[in-house]
Amino acid sequence: MSSFDLINMALRNLWKRKLRTFLTVLGVIIGTASIVVMISVGIGMNVGYRQQIEEMGSLYVINVNAPYSSDSNSKEKVQIDTASLEKFRKIEGVEAVTPVLQEYFTLIDGRYVYDTSIMGILPETMEAMGLDVSTGRTLQEGDSMAVVLSAYAKTGFYNPKLSWQYRWNGSQSIEIDPYNDKFQITYDNNYGTKQMDKSIKPKKIQVVGEMKENGQNSYYTVMPIADVEKIVAEREKYQKSKGQTTNTNKKKGVYNSAMVKADDIDSVERIQQELKDMGFETYSLVDYLKQTQETSKMLQMVLGAIGAISLIVAAIGIANTMVMSIYERTREIGVMKVIGATVSDIRRLFLTEAAFIGFMGGLTGVAISYGVSKIINVVGVNMGRQTLSAIPIWLGILGIIFATFVGVAAGFFPAVRATKLSALAAIKTE
Amino acid sequence: MSEDIIKLRNLKKIYRMGDEKIAAVNNVTLNFERGTVTCLLGKSGSGKSTLLNLISGLEKPTKGEIIIKGLHVERMDETQLAKFRQQYIGFVFQSYNLLGNLTALENVTLPLIFKRVGIKERKERAMEMLKAVGLEKRASHKPSQLSGGQQQRVSIARAFVNNPEIVFADEPTGNLDTKTTYQMMDLMMGLSGKNKQTLIIVTHDMEISDYAQRIVHLSDGRIERIEYNSESIKHSNELGKARREEVK
Numbered sequence: 001m002s003s004f005d006l007i008n009m010a011l012r013n014l015w016k017r018k019l020r021t022f023l024t025v026l027g028v029i030i031g032t033a034s035i036v037v038m039i040s041v042g043i044g045m046n047v048g049y050r051q052q053i054e055e056m057g058s059l060y061v062i063n064v065n066a067p068y069s070s071d072s073n074s075k076e077k078v079q080i081d082t083a084s085l086e087k088f089r090k091i092e093g094v095e096a097v098t099p100v101l102q103e104y105f106t107l108i109d110g111r112y113v114y115d116t117s118i119m120g121i122l123p124e125t126m127e128a129m130g131l132d133v134s135t136g137r138t139l140q141e142g143d144s145m146a147v148v149l150s151a152y153a154k155t156g157f158y159n160p161k162l163s164w165q166y167r168w169n170g171s172q173s174i175e176i177d178p179y180n181d182k183f184q185i186t187y188d189n190n191y192g193t194k195q196m197d198k199s200i201k202p203k204k205i206q207v208v209g210e211m212k213e214n215g216q217n218s219y220y221t222v223m224p225i226a227d228v229e230k231i232v233a234e235r236e237k238y239q240k241s242k243g244q245t246t247n248t249n250k251k252k253g254v255y256n257s258a259m260v261k262a263d264d265i266d267s268v269e270r271i272q273q274e275l276k277d278m279g280f281e282t283y284s285l286v287d288y289l290k291q292t293q294e295t296s297k298m299l300q301m302v303l304g305a306i307g308a309i310s311l312i313v314a315a316i317g318i319a320n321t322m323v324m325s326i327y328e329r330t331r332e333i334g335v336m337k338v339i340g341a342t343v344s345d346i347r348r349l350f351l352t353e354a355a356f357i358g359f360m361g362g363l364t365g366v367a368i369s370y371g372v373s374k375i376i377n378v379v380g381v382n383m384g385r386q387t388l389s390a391i392p393i394w395l396g397i398l399g400i401i402f403a404t405f406v407g408v409a410a411g412f413f414p415a416v417r418a419t420k421l422s423a424l425a426a427i428k429t430e
Numbered sequence: 431m432s433e434d435i436i437k438l439r440n441l442k443k444i445y446r447m448g449d450e451k452i453a454a455v456n457n458v459t460l461n462f463e464r465g466t467v468t469c470l471l472g473k474s475g476s477g478k479s480t481l482l483n484l485i486s487g488l489e490k491p492t493k494g495e496i497i498i499k500g501l502h503v504e505r506m507d508e509t510q511l512a513k514f515r516q517q518y519i520g521f522v523f524q525s526y527n528l529l530g531n532l533t534a535l536e537n538v539t540l541p542l543i544f545k546r547v548g549i550k551e552r553k554e555r556a557m558e559m560l561k562a563v564g565l566e567k568r569a570s571h572k573p574s575q576l577s578g579g580q581q582q583r584v585s586i587a588r589a590f591v592n593n594p595e596i597v598f599a600d601e602p603t604g605n606l607d608t609k610t611t612y613q614m615m616d617l618m619m620g621l622s623g624k625n626k627q628t629l630i631i632v633t634h635d636m637e638i639s640d641y642a643q644r645i646v647h648l649s650d651g652r653i654e655r656i657e658y659n660s661e662s663i664k665h666s667n668e669l670g671k672a673r674r675e676e677v678k
């Protein structure tokens with residue numbers, strides 16, 4: 001019997017018992033849809049995590065730190081300096097490198113001040129490092145005494161003359177105009193209070209942009225590293241003149257951290273490993289992404305297993321339908337055998353019918369899953385999550401194949417049973 | 431001299447019912463000449479059906495040999511039997527045994543489908559057969575829309591569509607009235623005569639046996655006697671017509 005005839009006959013047999021076929025297929029639809037939707041939620045969480053993480057910053061950027069205490073007996077001191085930065089640039093897949101200097105300065109806008117963490121970087125690398133702005137622009141090559149304000153600066157300025165209690169609660173929020181106000185910067189964190197040292201002269205500074213919110217670097221005010229170094233040098237001079245110990249024991253040209261941008265997400269891990277091999281400590285959002293992926297993989301498996309139970313129930317339904325069908329068609333099977341059907345013809349016929357039940361259930365189930373996934377995501381958006389459920393194409397195709405396979409597996413025992421029927425006994429059945 | 435297409439040697443079939451043994455077919459040795467019509471005649475329970483089923487390989491003998499075209503049927507496995515039936519054998523049953531969800535044409539086509547005959551050819555052949563049994567206008571009818579006689583015609587068309595060398599018929603007219611019985615017999619005689627097919631008909635009806643050249647009387651699973659019919663209806667159309675007139 002040719003495959004064409006086999007399929008034709010199988011479909012006709014299924015069509016003849018429409019209602020039963022439909023109910024059996026319905027079981028598979030529910031089974032497939034619950035597996036696919038369950039797994040899609042697992043995957044969706046993954047996608048959601050990723051979106052959240054990407055929001056935090058670029059997945060391509062690796063933060064590099066010098067080890068806290070480098071081995072005293074190691075000949076070469078592991079530190080981030082011009083030489084090692086040059087080595088970083090030479091690693092394959094590295095697109096940009098910048099040293100990072102972190103400080104804590106005070107910004108001045110007229111009567112108001114804002115204490116901010118400063119990140120000093122090479123201005124031309126700002127865009128590459130994924131330090132996105134919400135307004136204005138990122139720092140560019142040639143920028144000097146320019147800053148991109150912290151995302152929280154707008155609401156962070158306060159009147160330093162007021163006592164602590166009134167700074168935050170008492171007064172209304174202070175309106176600042178980042179692009180028209182005149183800003184100054186100082187290392188004197190007591191500026192404007194009674195303890196301020198008038199001899200410390202703040203420097204004029206220009207705001208060119210504001211950091212995007214919700215990123216891991218949003219609270220930084222970003223400055224060209226050269227400017228930061230200049231201010232730090234002045235502070236050291238000031239502190240020495242006062243006989244104070246300097247609070248940075250920083251040698252010039254040595255930094256405590258750096259940022260490295262990879263050209264591809266897949267190179268991130270490799271570059272990180274190379275940096276680690278050089279003795280540096282590294283951290284990237286990919287590390288974090290990996291962790292969340294592990295978690296969601298577990299979740300996917302648990303959810304998938306829950307969905308699988310309903311598909312197992314559907315498989316039992318298919319087996320039941322096929323066995324019933326064999327009882328009903330005993331005579332028909334006998335007749336077919338007598339007029340020349342081979343054992344394999346009979347087996348293939350039943351397997352094909354079972355496979356079709358699985359296939360149709362799988363196809364419809366996956367189609368419904370896409371719909372359910374849409375609905376879940378609409379609800380998710382209302383709940384403030386971007387993606388709750390995602391069905392990649394491979395999952396859809398796998399769902400259909402799996403359902404078909406379940407059909408064949410469930411039909412196997414009944415099919416073998418059908419072939420074992422004696423042709424004669426089958427004909428004698430009334 | 432014509433050859434013997436079927437040879438039975440000491441054929442025995444014993445059914446066990448608890449402690450009791452029933453010899454449904456007991457030591458039958460018999461040959462069937464190619465192109466002849468043989469009638470197995472006997473009372474109900476005399477072992478006619480069992481003998482037929484043994485010859486066609488539907489049942490395995492307890493003892494003895496069945497040699498068809500030089501092949502030992504009793505030694506074949508299921509697959510070999512299926513191929514063997516596709517190739518050489520046609521069946522007509524008392525209860526027609528048509529498939530209810532297929533049309534008349536599709537029922538006739540079925541043996542050709544199992545034999546993997548191409549779509550176009552098998553449709554032509556099946557249609558030709560339906561024409562031969564006078565049902566070309568009912569080709570797309572389902573069995574439930576046909577009378578008993580018409581269903582049996584479809585079943586006859588199905589048995590002959592493969593142009594098998596041997597056709598078995600177990601009480602083919604058992605469910606039909608006398609007039610239809612004669613029509614059916616004439617039809618089978620006509621079809622088998624055309625291609626020199628070997629026909630074995632089981633019946634308990636003496637009238638039908640008139641069509642055969644040889645009548646094998648069975649009793650308790652044994653051959654009681656063999657009768658040769660020099661004036662079988664097959665050879666004498668006169669007689670056939672006369673009978674049909676009688677019925678009318």
Ligand SMILES: Nc1ncnc2c1ncn2[C@@H]1O[C@H](COP(=O)(O)OP(=O)(O)O)[C@@H](O)[C@H]1O
Nearest residue numbers: 445452454472473474475476477478479480481
């Ligand atoms: N499957 C079976 N099991 C037990 N006994 C059987 C079976 N088939 C037939 N018989 C017995 O074998 C004998 C012959 O039966 P059968 O060949 O059907 O007779 P006929 O066709 O001549 O009426 C009967 O006594 C019947 O009861």
Ligand SMILES: [Mg+2]
Nearest residue numbers: 478479480600
């Ligand atoms: Mg009988």
